[in-house]
Amino acid sequence: MKILYAIQGTGNGHISRARDIVPILKERGDLDILISGTEDDVELPHPVKFRLKGLSFVFGKKGGVDLLSTYKKSNLKQLFREIKNLPVEEYDIIINDFEPVSAWACRLKNKACIGLSHQLAVINKKSPKPSGNDFFGEAILKNYAPVTNAYGFHFKTYDDHIYTPVIRQQVRNAVIEKNNHFTVYLPAYEDKIIIRILREIHKIQWVVFSKHSKKPYHKNNIHIRPINNDEFIKSLVGCSGILCGAGFETPAEALFLNKKLLVIPMKGQYEQQCNAAALKKMGIDVLKTLKSKQIEKIKSWVKSSPPIHVNYRDATEEIIDLILQNHHSNSQKQEELHLGNVPFSLKKLKQLTLDTIRGKNRI
Numbered sequence: 001m002k003i004l005y006a007i008q009g010t011g012n013g014h015i016s017r018a019r020d021i022v023p024i025l026k027e028r029g030d031l032d033i034l035i036s037g038t039e040d041d042v043e044l045p046h047p048v049k050f051r052l053k054g055l056s057f058v059f060g061k062k063g064g065v066d067l068l069s070t071y072k073k074s075n076l077k078q079l080f081r082e083i084k085n086l087p088v089e090e091y092d093i094i095i096n097d098f099e100p101v102s103a104w105a106c107r108l109k110n111k112a113c114i115g116l117s118h119q120l121a122v123i124n125k126k127s128p129k130p131s132g133n134d135f136f137g138e139a140i141l142k143n144y145a146p147v148t149n150a151y152g153f154h155f156k157t158y159d160d161h162i163y164t165p166v167i168r169q170q171v172r173n174a175v176i177e178k179n180n181h182f183t184v185y186l187p188a189y190e191d192k193i194i195i196r197i198l199r200e201i202h203k204i205q206w207v208v209f210s211k212h213s214k215k216p217y218h219k220n221n222i223h224i225r226p227i228n229n230d231e232f233i234k235s236l237v238g239c240s241g242i243l244c245g246a247g248f249e250t251p252a253e254a255l256f257l258n259k260k261l262l263v264i265p266m267k268g269q270y271e272q273q274c275n276a277a278a279l280k281k282m283g284i285d286v287l288k289t290l291k292s293k294q295i296e297k298i299k300s301w302v303k304s305s306p307p308i309h310v311n312y313r314d315a316t317e318e319i320i321d322l323i324l325q326n327h328h329s330n331s332q333k334q335e336e337l338h339l340g341n342v343p344f345s346l347k348k349l350k351q352l353t354l355d356t357i358r359g360k361n362r363i
Contacts, residue, residue: 001028001324002029002091002093003025003030003032003094004094005025005095006034007036007097008035008098009037012249016249017097017153017249019044022044025320026046034048034049035099036082053078054101055100083104083108088111089111093112093114093323093327093328094113094114096145098119100144103146104145106148107146112148112327113149114323115149115151117153119145120152122152123142124154124159124162127154127158127159127162127274128278129274130274130277149327153248155278155279155282155310164310164311164313167256167314168253174233176257180205180240181206182204182206182207183207183235183244184207184208185209185244185245187245188245188266190212191208191224193290194208194210194290195219197290198222201298201299204221208223208225209231213225236257242254243298244262245265245266246276247272252312261285261307262305263285265286
């Protein structure tokens, strides 16, 4: 069986999850790996056959997306070329973790594409959503990487084919400690904003993993570290609490490790707003932004907020085997793929995405 596993490279969560999924897929067949995107800081310790530009967002420094950098890196001609040239027809099964090139290549060539991602759980009607409507944010999630079959991961099993998070074996097997430091991962904020806020919270050692710094340094009780997988896990399992964005993997690992958790969703990022809504329902503290007016709330969280207990069993191998059992077929006909469910062209999707992050399409 020839397998293509396609991974989104914007952020580190997709690649972190892939560290556990790839060895299982290698045991099940002849595996090729595709990564598209430009914003990952963590390496996948496996050979990557296809490394593509794709269509990705660039993290900003003030809590949102860097609009100018995102626009500059958004090359539609190159994206079309990557989609057209990707030989998805050579594979028996394509498993897609919110990766647009392989998803649209499968759509173009009438090939089944099996989605396995957090985003597919987020857009499920039974999963928690923020108050108010965000039609365009939801439309981007649904059309960014269209698939024919959906399997998702979320903080809870809100529906069929939604599973609890993949917790990396490095984290699952770690010896949990509780030292006098708090781990911080806020990639959408520059160091000086984080330092300006956290320096007001005394007697706490803050270990900040920064997307914007290549060298370690410290300012008083704040220790800035470049992103490094092993160092991050060491800090994570040994900390008293975690302050991070409302992504998926880091909050999930914090919950698994029974650490107190405080999240700040990225501005204008619908997926993170949905994650924040789900976490808030679970009793997790959520801040709208990182500003001086939030200092007292952070102080209160440091002093009093208890951790939330969860049970995230290791079911990754079961899920992969279920997908391979259900979808290992190279003879699906066009009428079985339901490709008409995706109403947007790729060009329209790109324009919608850029307009949305500029704030033109807010309801």
